[in-house]
Amino acid sequence: MAVPEPSHTAYKYEPLAHREIRVVRLYPLTSDNQIHCEIERASIDEHPVYEALSYTWGNDTNNIPIQVGSGSVISVTENLFVALHALSPAESPRTIWIDALCINQDDLAEVSHEVSFMKDIYTRASRVFVWLGPAADNSDEVMDYIGTLDGEPDLLEHKKWVYADTSSWDWDACRPWQPLPVSSQSVDAFLCRSWFSRVWIQQEAAVNPNTVVLCGQKEVKWHQLSSLAWSYQKPSREGFAKDTLSNDGLASSLLVLNIQSYIYEDVPALLIDILRDTTFCGAKDPRDRIYAVQALAHDEDLEKLMLVPNYNESVVTVYTKLTERFLEVQGPFILCWAGRYHQDLRDLPSWVPDWTMVNNELPSINFKASGEAQAYHTVHNEDGLRILSARGVTVSSISALTDPTAIFVTYRDQMSERSIFESFRKHIDACMNLIQTQKGSSQLEDNKRALWRVLVGDNDRNWSRLPKDYGEDLDSFPAWLASFEEEQTPSKIPGAYMELIETMDIRGAFSRRRLAIDSKRHMCLVPRTTMMGDLIVIVAGLAIPLLARSSEKGRLEIIGECYVHDCMDGEAWSELASSTQDLLFC
Incomplete structure (x- = not known):
């Protein structure tokens, strides 16, 4: 594969107007097998005809220059370089949107602006290409098998199986177990490709029904790839797939199925659910954990929740802003995902969820620890910190714990x-x-x-x-x-x-939790990092208690949510209702 000499000047981007995009006109390979393209501008609202590429950037240490126009070059990663070769047309030029070429990556304001309507860019494309990379690890065999899967997954059927109560199933009525004609090792290697780990694929692969998957020289449709993931989940007479894969590629594919059910089957998805479900996905920029998925949600008040992408703001600022919006619009439920036990980011307030941490433990909404109490909370600056003041009660303190090694x-x-x-x-x-x-x-x-x-x-x-x-x-x-x-x-x-x-x-x-007993002899389920003397508090409007640790100046740090027996249905709140106070969380 020919690589051009970097003898031309770097391509100079001209500023874009509001909701304007660039598209790449990709020409057939030159006589010496080199890539040649031009970059044009268009308004997304004037419905330009273009395709879009979903891929992973890959290693950016050995970038390769490609020719743009008659005298300029743009350096691209090796993975994109190979993808451009695979997509180069034989005859007529191809018009395609590619983020690395169509967005000036050195202009954070432009990146922020384009990301704000990324969903529109992929939705309005005539077709989306998913580039998984060159053939390797028997991927041709896997792609050939995927190409035989013609049945389009029933999205609502998928959700029914995923969330079903299996205890009452008639397993004999299920299909007999049919082993796949390709090895689970080959499928596992296929689904371990880096593309599947990206949080952005939840948008790029889900929003356009005409999505094509490319791997090496093989091509399949997205719904065929989804059928592969579905076949590992649908039950048989012997139970679920015996070789069920556990890698994130399978999880990502199934999650895209869920996202598609939200879009095409009119099944509402809450932003908090999507944020939680995608914590296992990879993101080079932690801010993308919000920016990549927020437009996929269907909250009634989504416009009040959504952030305007701004890559000039720190991760801590972005995460804090979103949490404040949740508190303002939907109440304190967001605190269920907060706490030092679930945090890795430095300088993040303890009441702000850290979406870089994998946390698949879903806090239950089936409780009413604060009874019918109405939420009341404010956020203010104090000593250079964002402090959450929330009405609540202190129930007890931890007086006994199981050994932390007995997890x-x-x-x-x-x-x-x-x-x-x-x-x-x-x-x-x-x-x-x-x-x-x-x-x-x-x-x-x-x-x-x-x-x-x-x-x-x-x-x-x-x-x-x-x-x-x-x-x-x-x-x-x-x-x-x-x-x-x-x-x-x-x-x-x-x-x-x-x-x-x-x-x-x-x-x-x-x-990864511990059993505890509090000072009122309640049995509790608490985070692993709980210490003797930590406090159990209940915030008005929150369904479950929180474990908190005393900090300086009378403030508290949230460690995480907890289960306190005989306190989950408002019992403790009723007893302590006359002694509510403003709990200050830092």
Whole structure:
């Protein structure tokens, strides 16, 4: 593949007008196999005819110059250079939008402006090309198989399976298990390509129904690729796919299916849900975790929530602004995702969620810890900090904790069934030991009965509150657990016990968390980083309690959300309603 000599001057971008874009006119390869193109301007609202490219920039340390016009060059990454070769037409020029060429990347104001209507750019393209890269790791074999998948996934059917209650399914009525004609290793390598990890693909691949996937010299339609992901999720008589993949490529593909259901099936999606669902996606710029997905949401008050992209603002400023808008428009529910336990960014207020952190633990909306109390909160500057003042009550403090090493690790993090089970046994032992420290036989029995609810955050696998009789068939569990023999296998675990373990894994309620008892002898489920003396507080209008740590000047730092038994339906709030105060979170 010929590479031009960088003998020309760098291409000079002219400023764009409001909602104006540039498009690339890509010509056939020159006689010496070099890329040649021109860049033109057009108003997006005048419906220019163009295609669009979705790709990953790749390594930018060895950029390659390409010829633009008669005497200018633009340096592009090797991955884009290869993509341009693959897309170069045989005869007539091709008009295509490519971010690296059509946006002046050195002008942050222009980048911000163009990103603000990126959804329109991809939606209005006549076709979107997804470039996955050159052929490798048996990708031709995978692409050939994908090309045989003609059935377009039913988007609502997909959501029905994903969120279904599997306990009542008639598995015999499901299709028989059909192994795929390509190895799971090849499919896994295919879905591990860097394109699948980008947060921007949720917009680029979802908004245009005419999307084509290119890999090497092979081509398939997007709905065929979606069918591949769907085939790994749809249940068979033997359960879900035996070789179910766990990489982020599969998750990204399925998430695009969800996004498409929001768009084409008129299924509303909330911005908070999309932000949460895309935390595993990659983004070189953390601000893109918001900018890339906010236009996909369907909140009734979305215009009041959305930020105008501004790459001159810091990540902390952008995340804080969005949180303040959530507080103003939708109330304190956003605080469920906040806290030092979920933070990695420095200088971020503890009440602002850090969207760079993977956090798949969904705070439940099935509780009413603050009863019917109306939210009241303000945000102000103090000592150079953004302080959230929220009406609330302090319930108690942490007085006992399980050992931090006794953390239940979920199925996804383990290498074998045996290690999964041993992790679970260690965790239950730690919980029972903590319960035994409580004086008084009545309190001891109450805590034993409460344990099973606490282990799953009082929610079942489908995020519904547990029935009142939940746990009656688990009373003998600790004794059975202690007698579990080394030669036994987890497959012999009684049904009720196995359901508990699976629910803990699926819910994520106990994943990387600790059991605690507070100063009022409530059993609690708290973040792993909880310390003795940390406070349990309830904010007016918030469904679940928060764990907070005292800071200087009477302020509090949020550590994370928590489950406090017998306090989740307004009991503690009713008792303390006369002693509400302004809680100051820094």
